Amino acid sequence: xxxxxxxxxxxxxWLEANCPPSMRTPPGDGELVMxxxxxxxxxxxxxxxxxxxxxxxxxxxxxxxxxxxxxxxxAHVRVLETEMTRLHCRPPQINLGIWMIGPVLLEFGTxxxxxxxxxxxxxxxxxxxxxxxEPNAGSDLASLKMSAVQDEAGFVxxxxxxxxSHANHxxxxxxxxxSDNQAAKQQGISMLLIDMKSPxxxxxxxxxxxxxxxFCQVFFDNVRVPAKNLVGAxxxxxxxxxxxxQHERTAMSKFAELNMPGPDLVGVVRRACxxxxxxxxxxxxxxxxxxxEMEAHVQRLTQQRIVEMAKARQDVFRAAATMKxxxxxTEKRSAETMVAALGLQGLGWESEGFSPEELEVTRQWxxxxxxxxxxxxxxxxxxxxxxxxxxLPE
Amino acid sequence: xxxxxxxxxxxxxxxxxxxxxxxxxxxxxxxxxxxxDELGYAPELWRQMIDLGWSAIVFPEAHGGLDFGYKGLGAVxxxxxxxxxxxxxxxxxxxxxxxxxxxxxxxxxxxxLPGIIAGESLxxxxxxxxxxxxxxxxxxxxxxxxxxxxxxxxxxxxVDGGIADRLVVVARTAGTPGxxxxxxxxxxxxxxxxxxxxxxxxxxxRNMAAIRFDQVAxxxxxxxxxxxxxxxxxxxVLDRARVCLAAEMLGVAGWxxxxxxxxxxxxxxxxxxxxxxxxxxxxxxxxxxxLEMSRSAVLAALTAIDENSPQLPALASLAKAKLSExxxxxxxxxxxxxxxIGMTDELDVGLYLKRAxxxxxxxxxxSFHRDRYASLLGF
Ligand SMILES: Cc1cc2nc3c(=O)[nH]c(=O)nc-3n(C[C@H](O)[C@H](O)[C@H](O)COP(=O)(O)OP(=O)(O)OC[C@H]3O[C@@H](n4cnc5c(N)ncnc54)[C@H](O)[C@@H]3O)c2cc1C
Numbered sequence: 114x115x116x117x118x119x120x121x122x123x124x125x126x127w128l129e130a131n132c133p134p135s136m137r138t139p140p141g142d143g144e145l146v147m148x149x150x151x152x153x154x155x156x157x158x159x160x161x162x163x164x165x166x167x168x169x170x171x172x173x174x175x176x177x178x179x180x181x182x183x184x185x186x187x188a189h190v191r192v193l194e195t196e197m198t199r200l201h202c203r204p205p206q207i208n209l210g211i212w213m214i215g216p217v218l219l220e221f222g223t224x225x226x227x228x229x230x231x232x233x234x235x236x237x238x239x240x241x242x243x244x245x246x247e248p249n250a251g252s253d254l255a256s257l258k259m260s261a262v263q264d265e266a267g268f269v270x271x272x273x274x275x276x277x278s279h280a281n282h283x284x285x286x287x288x289x290x291x292s293d294n295q296a297a298k299q300q301g302i303s304m305l306l307i308d309m310k311s312p313x314x315x316x317x318x319x320x321x322x323x324x325x326x327x328f329c330q331v332f333f334d335n336v337r338v339p340a341k342n343l344v345g346a347x348x349x350x351x352x353x354x355x356x357x358x359q360h361e362r363t364a365m366s367k368f369a370e371l372n373m374p375g376p377d378l379v380g381v382v383r384r385a386c387x388x389x390x391x392x393x394x395x396x397x398x399x400x401x402x403x404x405x406e407m408e409a410h411v412q413r414l415t416q417q418r419i420v421e422m423a424k425a426r427q428d429v430f431r432a433a434a435t436m437k438x439x440x441x442x443t444e445k446r447s448a449e450t451m452v453a454a455l456g457l458q459g460l461g462w463e464s465e466g467f468s469p470e471e472l473e474v475t476r477q478w479x480x481x482x483x484x485x486x487x488x489x490x491x492x493x494x495x496x497x498x499x500x501x502x503x504x505l506p507e
Numbered sequence: 508x509x510x511x512x513x514x515x516x517x518x519x520x521x522x523x524x525x526x527x528x529x530x531x532x533x534x535x536x537x538x539x540x541x542x543x544d545e546l547g548y549a550p551e552l553w554r555q556m557i558d559l560g561w562s563a564i565v566f567p568e569a570h571g572g573l574d575f576g577y578k579g580l581g582a583v584x585x586x587x588x589x590x591x592x593x594x595x596x597x598x599x600x601x602x603x604x605x606x607x608x609x610x611x612x613x614x615x616x617x618x619x620l621p622g623i624i625a626g627e628s629l630x631x632x633x634x635x636x637x638x639x640x641x642x643x644x645x646x647x648x649x650x651x652x653x654x655x656x657x658x659x660x661x662x663x664x665x666v667d668g669g670i671a672d673r674l675v676v677v678a679r680t681a682g683t684p685g686x687x688x689x690x691x692x693x694x695x696x697x698x699x700x701x702x703x704x705x706x707x708x709x710x711x712x713r714n715m716a717a718i719r720f721d722q723v724a725x726x727x728x729x730x731x732x733x734x735x736x737x738x739x740x741x742x743x744v745l746d747r748a749r750v751c752l753a754a755e756m757l758g759v760a761g762w763x764x765x766x767x768x769x770x771x772x773x774x775x776x777x778x779x780x781x782x783x784x785x786x787x788x789x790x791x792x793x794x795x796x797x798l799e800m801s802r803s804a805v806l807a808a809l810t811a812i813d814e815n816s817p818q819l820p821a822l823a824s825l826a827k828a829k830l831s832e833x834x835x836x837x838x839x840x841x842x843x844x845x846x847x848i849g850m851t852d853e854l855d856v857g858l859y860l861k862r863a864x865x866x867x868x869x870x871x872x873x874s875f876h877r878d879r880y881a882s883l884l885g886f
Contacts (some may be wrong), residue, residue: 501786
């Protein structure tokens, strides 16, 4: 057995022994733990799983040991991830600090920033939120206006961020701010790490169509940010953000793999329209489900092909640029199909007469709408393909 | 590297690309069509392909093959598709040859495979009796008689049926139409008494025939596999051919897409290239997404054949369904985005559109394969 194989065997045994059975089922809506100083657990199993993975250093398995990570190289991380997927282990926690800003700090951060932020993030003590979007800067992110004026001690920040997920629980925000009003759009932007307890910050939750409110608008009124919390070069924030958004794409596909959230299409439709021997009795719905399962299948195959291409050092952009669009649109159509199959039973809000699964289908249907809006809308994905892959003119 | 071409497969793909572009571009198909060529393919082209070893790719070395795998054959199919090259590859190698290789005894393989490989013999699979692919609907009968079987029935759409000298015929030795129990496969000499073939001129100008079998006597040695147990063999053969056909369709769709994107950059209206209109950009981007997904499906299915994977049936249906959908989208968009010129016979787009529809129907269209995929996955 080679070393990686031995590692795999060890990982499997450890996961089998340490991941409680209830953490090996698909998580329902809101059943994943958001790490940070205000972490909350809904069950003892959740807490156990969280603490065990944390103590292994496996919140951030790829980070160096001295920065609180697991010290694994890419191949070993991949083994851990595939074994977790295979055994259906839920991610022990969710934190943008680990998937997004962490890798960026590893690459661009000062030594002091790494020492200050990475170990506590890897142990789940600092929860992060992403302050990019503003009321007037969404798809056109570079038009953002929240201002950061420099003085001797650092920056004074004024303005507002919106659609900030989990801002109400986060300890820190990594934010894009306008540090130079005169420069061209992309050139006057900096990235700051902002302590959410700073005086002058107000967080207002916004209700979503699914009835939840992890979404916030955040107001900044003369908020002071120390100079040492600037990431990368002054006015160099756009480049840092672009790098960060690359991590977002990797994170999203990893997340989709690890997570497989929510009710499954075949199961829901099959139960709603049960025929003999597990068949879906309604021929039109069955055809639709088959088509959607096929779309999900070709998407998994493409994901696999991209991994192989990357290993073979081929350019993956042509293929990779399709994934976000394909995933979002397939998920949305699957959610619509589940709701349709359940009929009015799939449109209950809260009351007797609706099973937890049915209510879950309804919530997932509403939540799924965001897949084609957040993280670069579907239209923006198509723009990217048209211009950067196909080379169509402006 | 499971899904990617290795360096030898890539080399084969590159060779095939140049070969078909040079020797069998769309103009060659046009010539066959306009001269009302009875064969629907050029024997010289087939001879050159034989010399390149392409009829030998998937067959075992013991019978003169290269044992190079279906992924290699798929690479050739894709390039043939890109150029709309008319060749006997589907009928003779993917269908007939696969049937002999998978179902034949050593003696049967020794009898027929060398002839296929050497280009001395052309095969076709005589299966469908209805306009829509449906193997289990087979009515044609075979009953014991003479020193073997007597075949009786009619096949309405046989790819390369008019040029083949041997037909792999699917007939019922038991069971009733609608059930896949009781099917048997026979290798029948096309010149046998009682076989009557009639050319069907299709929109794609390729060879297609209707074949009537009137009390055709075949020896017992003509039976491939077990009598009445042919369904599994037939499925294995069809799946290989479906995947090869999907690879060809990927080539057809790839050409249509590249040609259309080039036109979007070149055609000026309202003083700008029409490709600058977002309405068209997004539709082009959607085609790109569909094509990338399609490529993954084809590569995974080809790999599954070579790895003898139990996933093959589902992956074959996935590939054939996905490619049928993608090709319908891309061929329609190609015509639309070319405007008036897209309606002309002079533009090759029309030839690709017509071939696309025939490919979509052959060996099961998207709805056939969605149904089969659902059944295979247990819903
Ligand atoms: C669930 C969720 C979580 C989010 N979390 C965060 C977060 O944590 N932090 C954060 O900073 N932001 C977050 N966002 C915000 C998200 O990034 C923005 O919603 C997104 O960038 C779109 O911006 P917008 O909402 O202003 O829409 P707009 O940009 O105003 O878009 C409106 C519509 O116009 C279309 N459109 C815009 N430009 C073009 C174009 N050039 N061509 C064609 N169509 C176009 C869009 O596709 C969309 O359909 C979150 C959003 C959601 C839904």
